[in-house]
Amino acid sequence: NAGVTQTPKFQVLKTGQSMTLQCAQDMNHEYMSWYRQDPGMGLRLIHYSVGAGITDQGEVPNGYNVSRSTTEDFPLRLLSAAPSQTSVYFCASRHKVNTEAFFGQGTRLTVV
Amino acid sequence: AQSVTQPDIHITVSEGASLELRCNYSYGATPYLFWYVQSPGQGLQLLLKYFSGDTLVQGIKGFEAEFKRSQSSFNLRKPSVHWSDAAEYFCAVGSGYGNKLVFGAGTILRVKS
Numbered sequence: 001n002a003g004v005t006q007t008p009k010f011q012v013l014k015t016g017q018s019m020t021l022q023c024a025q026d027m028n029h030e031y032m033s034w035y036r037q038d039p040g041m042g043l044r045l046i047h048y049s050v051g052a053g054i055t056d057q058g059e060v061p062n063g064y065n066v067s068r069s070t071t072e073d074f075p076l077r078l079l080s081a082a083p084s085q086t087s088v089y090f091c092a093s094r095h096k097v098n099t100e101a102f103f104g105q106g107t108r109l110t111v112v
Numbered sequence: 113a114q115s116v117t118q119p120d121i122h123i124t125v126s127e128g129a130s131l132e133l134r135c136n137y138s139y140g141a142t143p144y145l146f147w148y149v150q151s152p153g154q155g156l157q158l159l160l161k162y163f164s165g166d167t168l169v170q171g172i173k174g175f176e177a178e179f180k181r182s183q184s185s186f187n188l189r190k191p192s193v194h195w196s197d198a199a200e201y202f203c204a205v206g207s208g209y210g211n212k213l214v215f216g217a218g219t220i221l222r223v224k225s
Contacts, residue, residue: 033212040121042202042215043156050209058212090155092213100146101206101213103156 002026006091006104013081013111021076021107023091030096032074036060036087037106043090049074050096081111114139114205118216125193126224133188133219135203144206145186146213147177151199159201162186173197198223 007022025032033048035058045058049068063085065077074093078085088108092101115138125131137143144163148156160171167179177188186203203216 035213035215040217042116042217043204043213044215045212048212100158100161102158103148105155 004091004093004102004104006089006107008107009105011107011109013078013109015081015083015111017081019078019081021078021089021091021109023074023076023104024072025074025091025093025102026072027093027095027102028071029093029102030071031094031101032068033058033092033101034064034066034074034076035090035092036085037090038087046076046089078109083111085109086111114143114207114212114214116203116205116214116216118201118203118219120219121217122220122222124222124224127195128192131188131190131193131197131221133201133203133221135186135188135216136184137186137203137205138184139205139207141207143186145177145179146204146206147171147175147186147188148202148204149173149199150202150218156202159188193221193223195223195225197221 004025034046035043037043044060047066049055088106090106091104094101117136146161147159159175160169162179200218200220202218204213206213
């Protein structure tokens with residue numbers, strides 16, 4: 001049982017480049033979300049989804065896009081990378097009925 | 113809006129000593145409360161959760177937490193700390209809809225021998 005799988009684990013981008021962070025879960029969870037972790041700030045919600053075809057913005061959505069075409073996948077797209085997007089990104093999923101979120105291992109992104 | 117405060121950025125305790133990590137939250141409705149632990153370079157692991165019922169909840173690795181509605185607190189405790197408990201601990205509050213967790217800034221626990 002893989003749980004929540006994120007790829008890649010590490011990535012270096014140049015300013016202005018675009019890329020997609022992949023997230024897949026095999027638990028048939030309805031809810032999925034993306035967080036970024038920065039020192040001293042905990043984790044902050046970027047975007048979330050409550051089911052296939054439904055997404056919404058979180059606390060820090062600017063510069064990021066998401067889509068949810070299937071229950072399993074929830075990719076995060078950086079449209080034009082900026083140094084301020086240097087962070088560790090976590091994907092999480094959860095069954096909708098009163099359960100905890102399960103997190104992937106994270107993607108460490110550096111924008112130079 | 114939901115918010116979570118972890119007042120202690122760093123805590124150092126001796127191995128074998130007791131531990132209490134503080135967490136205060138702000139949320140208008142009945143909160144869903146969580147404690148997660150993160151070892152360096154790793155993802156987040158759930159220690160325990162509170163949804164309803166008994167206000168004292170037991171978690172993994174010998175941790176427990178007590179929900180006190182009157183104080184808007186959900187403090188994490190362990191009676192005897194082990195060196196392997198050194199990590200960063202996050203308190204989080206969630207709503208029932210979506211996967212919107214609001215995290216505290218985290219508390220880094222150091223354990224000295």
